[in-house]
Amino acid sequence: MGLMEKFFGFSWGVHPEDHKRPAADAATRVMPTPERLYVSLAQHLGAPALPTVLVGQRVGKGALLAQPQGAVSAAIHAPTSGVVAAIGEIPAPHPSGLPVLAVTLEADGEDAWADDLEACDDPFALDPAEISRRVAAAGVVGMGGATFPAALKLSSSKKAGVATLIVNGGECEPYLSCDDRLMRDEAATIVDGIRIMLHATGAKEALVGIEDNKPEAVAAMEKAAENHGEIAIRPLPARYPMGSEKQLTLVLTGREIPAGRLPADVGVVVHNVGTAKAVSDAVRLGRPLVARIVTVNGGAVRAPGNFLVPVGALVEDVLRCAGGLSREPARLVMGGPMMGMSLPHARVPVVKGTSGILALVAAEANGAVENPCIRCASCVRACPIGLLPLEMARRAEAGDLKGAVGIGLKDCIACGCCAYVCPARIPLVQYFAHAKGSLAAEERARLRTEATRKLAQARTARLEAEAREKAEAAARRKAERAAAAAAKAATEKIERVEEVGA
Amino acid sequence: MIAAVLSLTVLGAALGLVLGIAGKLLAVESNAGVAEIEALLPGTNCGQCGYPGCAGAAAAIADGVAAATCCPPGGKTVARAIAEKLGLDLDLSGMADEGPKLAFVAEDLCIGCCRCFKSCPTDAIVGAPKQIHNVLKEACTGCAACVERCPTEAIQMTPAPVTLPHWVMPRPLPAWCERA
Numbered sequence: 001m002g003l004m005e006k007f008f009g010f011s012w013g014v015h016p017e018d019h020k021r022p023a024a025d026a027a028t029r030v031m032p033t034p035e036r037l038y039v040s041l042a043q044h045l046g047a048p049a050l051p052t053v054l055v056g057q058r059v060g061k062g063a064l065l066a067q068p069q070g071a072v073s074a075a076i077h078a079p080t081s082g083v084v085a086a087i088g089e090i091p092a093p094h095p096s097g098l099p100v101l102a103v104t105l106e107a108d109g110e111d112a113w114a115d116d117l118e119a120c121d122d123p124f125a126l127d128p129a130e131i132s133r134r135v136a137a138a139g140v141v142g143m144g145g146a147t148f149p150a151a152l153k154l155s156s157s158k159k160a161g162v163a164t165l166i167v168n169g170g171e172c173e174p175y176l177s178c179d180d181r182l183m184r185d186e187a188a189t190i191v192d193g194i195r196i197m198l199h200a201t202g203a204k205e206a207l208v209g210i211e212d213n214k215p216e217a218v219a220a221m222e223k224a225a226e227n228h229g230e231i232a233i234r235p236l237p238a239r240y241p242m243g244s245e246k247q248l249t250l251v252l253t254g255r256e257i258p259a260g261r262l263p264a265d266v267g268v269v270v271h272n273v274g275t276a277k278a279v280s281d282a283v284r285l286g287r288p289l290v291a292r293i294v295t296v297n298g299g300a301v302r303a304p305g306n307f308l309v310p311v312g313a314l315v316e317d318v319l320r321c322a323g324g325l326s327r328e329p330a331r332l333v334m335g336g337p338m339m340g341m342s343l344p345h346a347r348v349p350v351v352k353g354t355s356g357i358l359a360l361v362a363a364e365a366n367g368a369v370e371n372p373c374i375r376c377a378s379c380v381r382a383c384p385i386g387l388l389p390l391e392m393a394r395r396a397e398a399g400d401l402k403g404a405v406g407i408g409l410k411d412c413i414a415c416g417c418c419a420y421v422c423p424a425r426i427p428l429v430q431y432f433a434h435a436k437g438s439l440a441a442e443e444r445a446r447l448r449t450e451a452t453r454k455l456a457q458a459r460t461a462r463l464e465a466e467a468r469e470k471a472e473a474a475a476r477r478k479a480e481r482a483a484a485a486a487a488k489a490a491t492e493k494i495e496r497v498e499e500v501g502a
Numbered sequence: 503m504i505a506a507v508l509s510l511t512v513l514g515a516a517l518g519l520v521l522g523i524a525g526k527l528l529a530v531e532s533n534a535g536v537a538e539i540e541a542l543l544p545g546t547n548c549g550q551c552g553y554p555g556c557a558g559a560a561a562a563i564a565d566g567v568a569a570a571t572c573c574p575p576g577g578k579t580v581a582r583a584i585a586e587k588l589g590l591d592l593d594l595s596g597m598a599d600e601g602p603k604l605a606f607v608a609e610d611l612c613i614g615c616c617r618c619f620k621s622c623p624t625d626a627i628v629g630a631p632k633q634i635h636n637v638l639k640e641a642c643t644g645c646a647a648c649v650e651r652c653p654t655e656a657i658q659m660t661p662a663p664v665t666l667p668h669w670v671m672p673r674p675l676p677a678w679c680e681r682a
Contacts, residue, residue: 042666096669370674397673430674437670444668445579445602452575452643453545455624462625 012384013239013247014417016174016338018213023297024177026305028185031321033080037105037312038090039065043351044141045148046072051103057084060114062288065103068136074149075139077288079310081114082107093315093334093351097344105312117286123196128158131200131283138282139352140289143274144168144243145335147353150275157201157269165203166252166263167194169210169217169273170236170243173336176356178293179273181306183210183217186277187224193276194231196283201269206231207252208273213238240338241415245270247384259411294354296322299361300329309350315357316346329359337364338416371424379418379428385411389418393428396435401442404435412436535588536564542583543573546623548645550574563588575645577602602662603644605637611656618648618657 042048049066053059059078066076085106092100123131136151157165167190171179183190194206208225210218212235225231236242236251246257248270255266263270274292281287290311297304302323309318315334319325333340334354350357379389387408395404412432419428540560547555551572553562562568563584570584570592578594585592605627607618612634619627619635626642629635639662649657 092666094666094669095671096664096666098664098666098669100666427674430671433671434673441668441670442579442582445577446583448602448643449542449544449576449580452624455626455641455643456544456546459623459625 010237010239012382012386012417013241014382014420015238016240016420018238019175019297020177020180020213023175023295023304023306024180024214026303028181028293028306028308029321030308031310031313031318033107033109033111033310034313034317035107036085037079037082037107037310038314038349039076039079039103039105039312040090040092040349040351041066041076041101041103042092043076043147043311043353044074044139045146046070046074048101049073049076051087051101053084053087053103055084055087058082058108059084059105061111062117062290063114064288065105068149072149072152074141074147075137075288076103077139077290078105078114079290079312080105080107081110081112091345091348093341093343093348093354095341095344097348102312102349113287119286120283123283124199126199126283128200128202129155131196132158134283134286135200135279138278138286138288140275140278140282141352142272143278143292143353143355144272145339145353145355147351150271150279153269153271154197154200157203157264160264162201162203162264162267162269163205164253164268165194165198165201165206166248166268166270167206167208167273167276168243168245168248168270169208169214169221170248171214172211172238172240172243173338173340173355174240175297175358176295176336177297178295178306178355180214180217181295182277182293183214183273184220187217187220189280190221190273190276191224191228191231192284193278193280194225195228196279197271197276198230200279203269204230208233209236209242209248209252210234211236211238211242240417241384241413244384244413244415246413259408289352292350292352292354294318294350295356296358297356298329298333298358299364300325300327300359302326309354311352312349314346315343315348315350318350318357319346319359325359327361330362331358331360331365333358333360338420339414366419366425368425370426373424373426376423378421378423382417382421384415384417385413387412389428389432390426392435393426393431396431399438401435401439405439409435409439533561533564536560538587539563539584542576542580542587544575544580544643544645546575546643546645546647548575548623548643548647550645575643603646603659604639604642604662605644605646605648606658606660607635607637608656608658609634611654613654613656615653617651617653621647621651623647 047070050069051066053065061078061081063078064075065078068075083106084103086104089099090102091097132151132155135154140150141147142150169179169183198206208221218233218235222233225233234252241247245263249263249268250256253268257263257266278289291308293306294309295306296318305322307318307321332343332346334343335341335356337358373390383389391407392404392409414429414432416429422428540557543556543560545556551559553559559568559572563570570590571581573580581592614629614632614634616629616631619629623645624641624643626638627635627648646659649659
């Protein structure tokens with residue numbers, strides 16, 4: 001933390017009303033396994049997983065349903081025991097409501113773990129590469145919401161030789177308390193996971209950052225880590241977006257991650273507390289990531305709280321579990337209110353990255369009409385990255401993508417601070433999301449043109465090769481015919497000579 | 503013998519020199535800009551621009567005869583890239599870019615005549631005589647060269663479906679739209 005910040009407070013971010021209690025104080029409830037689970041094959045960053053089961057196949061809880069394909073991907077496992085009912089498209093938990101490929105599992109009600117799980121009593125005797133392999137086999141992804149495959153991060157940090165593991169228990173998003181609950185209930189497992197990750201990455205120390213609005217979690221974690229000198233629990237001032245990788249690294253280590261670089265470039269790696277718990281379960285018990293704690297909150301929810309939800313449960317089933325809705329929500333959100341996505345309806349499944357399900361009433365959702373920008377620069381003060389959101393939004397609105405990139409569009413973390421403070425209620429983040437999407441589409445079009453050129457060249461080469469082969473074959477046949485004719489002529493001549501001789 | 507070898511050597515050297523000088527003096531200046539523009543075009547020579555192949559279109563664009571927006575399969579992305587290279591002000595509003603399109607074979611009409619895949623510049627159509635042909639979505643560039651070749655009108659150009667990884671968040675409506 002810089003000297004200025006020590007005396008004058010943070011110059012970045014916002015401080016929204018956190019709305020975390022009473023949901024955070026209610027004990028975690030276990031959601032009964034629904035009859036049908038819809039396990040999306042694209043619930044991680046990277047390429048979707050490739051299904052390895054057949055319709056009608058019986059699977060145990062934790063059995064592999066789909067294997068990773070490509071460099072960045074993650075395995076998907078059965079959240080309960082049952083029969084594969086279908087492999088097909090279902091609506092994705094996404095603002096677009098477009099379909100995604102999923103495995104539909106008919107639960108048999110026994111919820112019995114598969115019997116081929118690979119447990120390990122002493123993970124510290126394992127090679128770091130073996131730990132990464134087991135974490136990958138368990139399909140563990142970043143539980144903070146970005147869902148980047150955790151094993152890749154472990155092995156790349158080992159390669160980069162990071163010195164510090166930062167464990168993110170910040171949970172700066174309002175309404176959410178799933179990490180809070182996890183730290184209160186499972187502190188020992190999280191500490192075990194942190195120690196395994198230290199072993200796997202070769203980092204010397206772990207810093208656990210927890211916002212000071214969660215004193216119970218801080219106490220629980222301090223108690224669990226008291227015998228482990230390498231793990232330090234660091235309470236942090238509550239400030240949104242403290243849980244962002246860049247902000248957390250800056251506040252905990254004083255090191256700033258440069259634009260377009262990774263935390264490994266400043267010698268740190270950041271993992272979420274939920275990921276630590278999942279790593280411990282994966283390595284110690286051999287249990288893949290098939291369930292997670294989800295916060296159900298918002299003005300329209302009757303009994304808000306935290307639930308242990310199997311991956312693939314429908315949002316409407318989870319809401320029913322929380323006592324149902326007292327009124328029609330103005331907005332249904334998956335994730336936090338700042339960075340989460342608005343859902344088109346509740347018939348979408350929970351995925352590994354679902355930290356919360358919020359049914360917000362009109363007073364909580366920002367439904368205000370957009371007004372013209374008054375250039376007050378509130379957004380500039382709020383931006384944790386130090387960008388100019390108002391200028392970027394103008395460029396995005398005008399379709400000037402190059403201009404927007406020139407003033408830092410690619411460094412935007414989409415935290416939503418700018419839109420939160422905007423007195424004109426301009427949907428700044430939507431402008432940035434639109435611009436980033438358009439940039440990606442342009443990049444895809446460029447790659448496509450390149451691929452087309454290669455295909456056209458390949459075709460030309462093929463046609464030329466075919467023509468050459470045809471010509472060669474024709475020449476060969478001609479030569480053969482000539483040889484045959486010559487041989488015939490020769491035999492006839494001999495015959496004639498013989499006739500003459502006779 | 504030596505005289506023959508010498509005379510031929512001298513002759514060869516002299517003629518080589520003449521050819522070398524002539525090559526330098528009479529060199530046809532190829533426009534470097536044309537090659538650069540051609541590199542931006544898809545290179546399928548589909549002919550939708552009305553010029554003989556992508557090289558012809560590139561030359562026409564470099565001469566200022568054709569507009570930067572003349573390549574329908576390339577769409578707005580290619581138009582923008584060309585305009586940037588040539589420093590042109592681009593008016594994309596007139597360009598009918600309805601998004602990427604793909605050829606689609608209606609299976610009940612296809613008679614397996616093999617004509618379409620011979621015309622495909624990227625080998626995107628697979629099939630065999632008297633078998634239903636099909637289009638590989640990943641390889642189809644939407645150039646529509648196959649549509650005219652089909653005797654039964656079994657090939658149609660359909661818009662490429664929007665999938666989850668290709669979805670782009672729509673631009674928020676400007677303030678005056680919502681108030682109106």
